[in-house]
Amino acid sequence: xxxxxDLRRSFRTRGKAADVEAVRGVxxxxxxxxxxxxxxxxxxxxxxxxxxxxxxxxPTSGIATVAGADLAREAGEVRRRIGYVPQGGSTxxxxxxxxxxxxxxxxxxxxxxxxxxxxxxxLSTLDLEGAADRYIGTYSGGMRRRLDIGLGIxxxxxxxxxxxxxxxxxxxxxxxxxxxxxxxxELGTTVFLTTHYLEEADALADRLAIIDQGKIVAEGxxxxxxxxxxxxxxxxxxxxxxxxxxxxxxxxxxxxxASAEADVVRLYVDQGDIAVPQLIRTLDGAGLSxxxxxxxxxxxxxxxxRQTGRSLRDEEAAA
Amino acid sequence: xxxxxxxxxxxxxxIRTTQxxxxxxxxxxxxxIYRRSLILTLRQPVWVAMGLIQPILYLVLFGxxxxxxxxxxxxxxxxxxxxxxxxxxxxxxxxxxxxxxxxVAELRYGVIERMRVTPxxxxxMLSGRSLRDVTILLVQAGLMIVVAIPFGLGIDPVxxxxxxxxxxxxxxxxxxxSYAAALVLKSEDALAxxxxxxxxxxxxxxxxxxxxxxxxxxxxxxxxxxxxTHAVDAARALFNGVWADPQIVVGVTIMGVLTVIALWVxxxxxxxxxx
Numbered sequence: 001x002x003x004x005x006d007l008r009r010s011f012r013t014r015g016k017a018a019d020v021e022a023v024r025g026v027x028x029x030x031x032x033x034x035x036x037x038x039x040x041x042x043x044x045x046x047x048x049x050x051x052x053x054x055x056x057x058x059p060t061s062g063i064a065t066v067a068g069a070d071l072a073r074e075a076g077e078v079r080r081r082i083g084y085v086p087q088g089g090s091t092x093x094x095x096x097x098x099x100x101x102x103x104x105x106x107x108x109x110x111x112x113x114x115x116x117x118x119x120x121x122x123l124s125t126l127d128l129e130g131a132a133d134r135y136i137g138t139y140s141g142g143m144r145r146r147l148d149i150g151l152g153i154x155x156x157x158x159x160x161x162x163x164x165x166x167x168x169x170x171x172x173x174x175x176x177x178x179x180x181x182x183x184x185x186e187l188g189t190t191v192f193l194t195t196h197y198l199e200e201a202d203a204l205a206d207r208l209a210i211i212d213q214g215k216i217v218a219e220g221x222x223x224x225x226x227x228x229x230x231x232x233x234x235x236x237x238x239x240x241x242x243x244x245x246x247x248x249x250x251x252x253x254x255x256x257x258a259s260a261e262a263d264v265v266r267l268y269v270d271q272g273d274i275a276v277p278q279l280i281r282t283l284d285g286a287g288l289s290x291x292x293x294x295x296x297x298x299x300x301x302x303x304x305x306r307q308t309g310r311s312l313r314d315e316e317a318a319a
Numbered sequence: 320x321x322x323x324x325x326x327x328x329x330x331x332x333x334i335r336t337t338q339x340x341x342x343x344x345x346x347x348x349x350x351x352i353y354r355r356s357l358i359l360t361l362r363q364p365v366w367v368a369m370g371l372i373q374p375i376l377y378l379v380l381f382g383x384x385x386x387x388x389x390x391x392x393x394x395x396x397x398x399x400x401x402x403x404x405x406x407x408x409x410x411x412x413x414x415x416x417x418x419x420x421x422x423v424a425e426l427r428y429g430v431i432e433r434m435r436v437t438p439x440x441x442x443x444m445l446s447g448r449s450l451r452d453v454t455i456l457l458v459q460a461g462l463m464i465v466v467a468i469p470f471g472l473g474i475d476p477v478x479x480x481x482x483x484x485x486x487x488x489x490x491x492x493x494x495x496x497s498y499a500a501a502l503v504l505k506s507e508d509a510l511a512x513x514x515x516x517x518x519x520x521x522x523x524x525x526x527x528x529x530x531x532x533x534x535x536x537x538x539x540x541x542x543x544x545x546x547x548t549h550a551v552d553a554a555r556a557l558f559n560g561v562w563a564d565p566q567i568v569v570g571v572t573i574m575g576v577l578t579v580i581a582l583w584v585x586x587x588x589x590x591x592x593x594x
Contacts, residue, residue, distance in 0.1 A: 054436055079438040090433035092425065094362045095355075103355050107348065107437045151433060 001159055001190040002030035002053060007062035009048050022048040024214035025062070030192060030207075032158075035185050037205025038194040039300065041312055045214040046194040047087065047163055053192070054084040054161050067158040067190075080108070083152035087163040090148050093137030097128055097147050100136065101154055108155035122150040126180065142173030149180060153189070160184060162193040166200060178204055198300045198312060210304055217307040225303045231256055232272030234279065236265045237292035248286045249279060272297060345440040352447025353454075360421075360451060370455065374410050374463045381528075382470060399472040404482055404554035405527040407460050411486045412547060414459070415493035416518050418452045419501030419510055426505060441590045445498060452494040453487045460486050475560035482558040488574045489550055495581035499588040525551050546573050 007026040010019035023045040030036040040046050051057040053066055055075045064071040067081035091100050098119050105115035123132045126146040131139060136147065145165065152160050165181065166174040181204060184191055195201050201208050202222050209219040218225050238245045246260040249267055254275050258267035269275040272295040283290055304312045339347075361367065385398035425431050434444055460483055468474065497514065504510045522528075524538075525547040531539050542548045553570020556562075 056432065056435060076438050079436060082436070084433070084436040086429045086432050088427075088429050090429040092359060092428050092430050094359050099355075099358075103351060104433070104437070106351055107434065107439045109344075109438075 001032045001034075001068075002028060002036075002064070002066050002192060004028045004053070004064040005062060007049065007052060007064055008060045009045075009052060009057065010060050022214055023052070023059075026211070026214075026216055028209060028216070028219075030190060032190055033185060033188050034206040035181065035191040035193065035204055037201040037208035038192065038211060039196070039198070039201040039205075039208055039304075039312075040194075040211035041196055044211045046196075046211055049211070050161055050163050050192070050194055054082060055079055056084075080155075081158045083155065083157035083160040085148045085152040085160070085162045085165065087167065089144060090151055091136045091144065093135060095136055096133050097136060097139070097150075098123060098132040100147065101150055104151045105154045110155070118154055122154055126150050140173075142169055142176060145169060145173070145177060146180065149177075153184065157189065159190045159192060162191060164194055164196070166195070166197070174200075196312070198304075202300055208300075210300075210307065212304070212308045218303055222300060225300065226298045227270065228303065231268045231270045232275070232298065233296040234267050234269060234272055234275060235292075235294045235296070236267075236279070236283075236290045238263050238265060239289070239291050241288060244286070245283065245288050245290070248282055248288060252278065252282060254278065341440075345443050345446075348439045348443035349446045349450065352443055353450045354447075356421075356448050356451040357454060360455065367455065370410075370414055370459050371462060374406055374459065375466060377406055378463070378467055378470065382467075397471050397473055399467055399470050400559055401530070401555060403464065403467050403472055404558040405525075405551050407463060407482060407486050407558075408489060408525075408547065408551050408554050409522060409527045410459060410463070411456055411489040412493055412522065413518060414456055415452050415490040416497050416514050418448070418494040419497035419514065420507055422448065422498050422501040423505065423507050423510060426501070442586055445495070445585055445589050448498065449491055449494045453490045456490040457483060457487060473559075475558065478558045478560040482554050485550065485554055485557060485571060485574065488571075488578055489547075492574065492578045492581045495578075495585040499581070499585040502585075502588040502591075521545055521547050524548065527551055546577060549573050 004026055007023060007028075008021065009023040010021045013020050026045075026049055028036075038046050038049065048057065052059045053064060053071065055071065055078050059071070066078045069077035069081065071078055091097075101119035101122055102112075102115045105118050106112065110118060120129075120132075123129050126149065128143060128146060128150070131143060136144060139147065149160075149162070149165070152162070162181070166177050169177060178200070181191055181193070185206075193204070195204075205222065207219070207221050208225070209216045210225070211217065218228070220228075236245060236249070240263075242260045242263060242265060245265050246258060249255055249265060250258050252275075254269050254271075256268045256270065258265060260266075276293065276295055279293070280290070301312050304310070382399060382402060385402050422431070431444070435441070464472070464474070464479060500513055501510055504513065524542045524545040526534075526542060527547075531542050531548065534542065549566065549570040550573065551570075552564075552566040553574075556564035556567050556570075561567075
């Protein structure tokens with residue numbers, strides 16, 4: 001649904017001899033009907049990439065196909081087939097929710113009657129019927145964000161671009177937004193979203209790409225990416241026979257690495273959820289007992305850390 | 320299943336989109352943007368009221384001074400027949416010069432970006448808003464003429480209508496330039512000094528407030544390079560039905576050329592950055 005090859009964008013900056021390269025050769029492939037997450041710290045090139053794919057910014061070089069149309073030669077076709085929800089909102093506070101949806105639908109070429117019907121449909125879908133005829137200036141942040149999404153889907157686009165869809169929302173509104181985005185996938189819409197929240201990429205995206213300093217550093221499902229890191233960590237709390245437990249688990253083919261200290265045995269496995277029941281059976285069979293057994297999965301932050309040497313959480317805290 | 324899937328499956332609206340010739344589409348989109356922006360402007364009645372009160376203040380508080388001034392300059396006829404066409408031009412010039420501030424707000428709300436992603440004509444984004452500015456301006460100008468009649472303003476109906484046409488052209492040009500500046504500068508703080516810095520000398524050099532015949536030679540020479548001077552002269556000749564005055568052709572031609580330039584500049588600013 002989206003395919004890019006060596007997409008680049010540089011910006012001229014005053015007082016500097018060289019252009020600043022915001023996006024430095026991005027290759028992406030996004031399948032039909034998937035939620036694709038674009039994860040990276042602020043300034044990594046996420047929004048620049050998104051704006052290029054949404055026809056708002058011409059690429060410096062590289063090619064891209066969006067919803068079956070060539071980005072450079074058929075921008076009009078791309079626009080007809082995509083929806084775009086910008087980061088900072090997209091509505092006029094002096095307009096009503098219904099008013100914005102109707103004009104948006106009409107700008108996509110719908111007749112007055114169709115636009116009104118479709119606006120009513122989107123309002124009910126996003127549970128904004130009660131506020132439909134109120135000025136947007138009176139909406140809560142979550143309501144305004146839902147309306148932004150409504151404006152992006154009013155013409156039923158094949159691809160919806162969402163730029164940081166939950167930034168600034170409280171946890172409840174964020175969970176609500178995640179449900180709406182998953183609902184879009186159920187309708188067959190391809191969703192391309194940027195985020196700097198690890199949890200969001202993890203919870204929402206079918207597949208994701210991690211971008212840093214204008215380059216993609218990792219791509220895959222969240223599970224694949226985490227598995228690349230070092231596997232899962234299992235910690236077994238043991239009463240007494242630490243050496244015996246260590247020996248028993250080391251003999252297992254699925255254990256990559258194991259070490260013991262005081263009364264715990266720590267081991268690295270490829271897939272913790274499969275390893276845990278096998279470990280328990282092994283220990284039982286050997287007549288050994290574990291006091292506790294904890295499984296920790298690496299987070300996307302571990303992935304980012306390994307690829308860039310920096311922690312995304314630190315970047316977030318610094319921002 | 321979320322609310323989203325449920326309702327969309329229950330009552331799917333068929334989406335028919337009009338294709339049509341590019342010109343027809345652009346006209347339709349201009350109309351849509353015109354209507355929307357006019358409605359949104361009328362929801363802020365303070366601005367509309369301000370626009371009406373200002374010229375009336377000029378009429379009431381400045382107009383009475385004119386009798387003496389015009390007598391001193393040796394011009395014939397009612398002072399108001401000299402003053403009102405100038406005031407109309409000034410209102411058109413200033414009100415439209417500040418149109419960019421509304422666009423800066425829309426840029427900040429994200430409305431412009433949202434519309435840029437739709438397939439709509441970039442020209443319509445611009446023309447719809449400029450026509451809104453011209454509409455409001457014509458209402459203000461019409462009202463000013465009516466209010467000035469009791470002060471002794473003589474009316475030539477054809478002249479008044481033609482003057483309003485010139486006023487519309489000035490308003491269109493200035494609002495287009497103002498939009499172009501707003502799109503480049505993107506903030507009120509940057510826009511205000513630019514608009515003020517250009518508008519004030521242009522106004523002072525135009526002979527709107529006092530006749531340029533009172534000016535020393537160097538100032539009068541300088542004022543002939545000011546397009547607004549010629550627009551004001553043309554407006555005065557038109558309004559009073561002095562059809563033989565060559566300033567009519569000069570002023571209207573200059574404004575027409577400027578309108579074309581403004582259209583080109585603003586269209587470029589609007590489509591810049593997008594393909």
